[in-house]
Amino acid sequence: MSRRRIRDIRHDELIEATITxxxxxxxxxxxxxxxxxxxxxxxxxxxxxFGSKEKLLEATMRRLLSRLKTAVLERxxxxxxxxxRLMALLDANFDDRIFTTxxxxxxxxxxxxxxxxxxxxxxxxxxxxxVTSNFSAELRELVRPSRRxxxxxxxxxxxxxxxxxxxxxxxxxxxxxxxSEARRVARLLLENEA
Numbered sequence: 001m002s003r004r005r006i007r008d009i010r011h012d013e014l015i016e017a018t019i020t021x022x023x024x025x026x027x028x029x030x031x032x033x034x035x036x037x038x039x040x041x042x043x044x045x046x047x048x049x050f051g052s053k054e055k056l057l058e059a060t061m062r063r064l065l066s067r068l069k070t071a072v073l074e075r076x077x078x079x080x081x082x083x084x085r086l087m088a089l090l091d092a093n094f095d096d097r098i099f100t101t102x103x104x105x106x107x108x109x110x111x112x113x114x115x116x117x118x119x120x121x122x123x124x125x126x127x128x129x130x131v132t133s134n135f136s137a138e139l140r141e142l143v144r145p146s147r148r149x150x151x152x153x154x155x156x157x158x159x160x161x162x163x164x165x166x167x168x169x170x171x172x173x174x175x176x177x178x179x180s181e182a183r184r185v186a187r188l189l190l191e192n193e194a
Contacts, residue, residue: 013039018060023102027109058119071095082141093159094178104166151189158185
């Protein structure tokens with residue numbers, strides 16, 4: 001087993017603190033001091049490890065995208081049918097590790113700021129293309145061509161809407177219920193397909 005470097009540990013702590021601080025103070029309003037306070041550190045340490053608040057926020061979004069990718073890969077293992085793969089994709093987007101109020105809040109704020117920050121816009125475009133590609137691949141075998149884009153857009157919009165609602169939640173989220181409801185919506189959209 002390899003030992004983790006202090007730099008990697010501190011990096012992780014600052015990213016986790018960013019998730020909490022952005023949820024508490026807002027993406028545009030959070031300061032390096034507030035993030036550092038959450039991590040039990042100083043604003044100078046953010047500069048040392050990341051160079052700027054913007055680079056820390058970008059690293060945080062990269063981390064969340066990585067968690068989503070990991071959830072997708074884990075849930076897709078050993079699944080062979082298109083419908084089961086589609087359900088696994090939905091489940092991954094409501095994985096217990098990422099479907100929390102804090103993370104949903106960060107995601108929604110990220111979406112709102114991405115059009116104005118080139119590095120975040122690039123991450124958003126990559127993420128959106130990945131989600132679109134994943135859903136399109138599975139729907140190719142489940143939905144007739146004339147409805148494929150509509151079903152994909154409906155599923156993506158449904159997920160986004162649930163995340164927006166979750167970001168505004170004042171209590172803990174129920175990821176299992178979110179997964180169950182997303183599957184129910186998918187089954188409704190797939191009805192009457194040959």
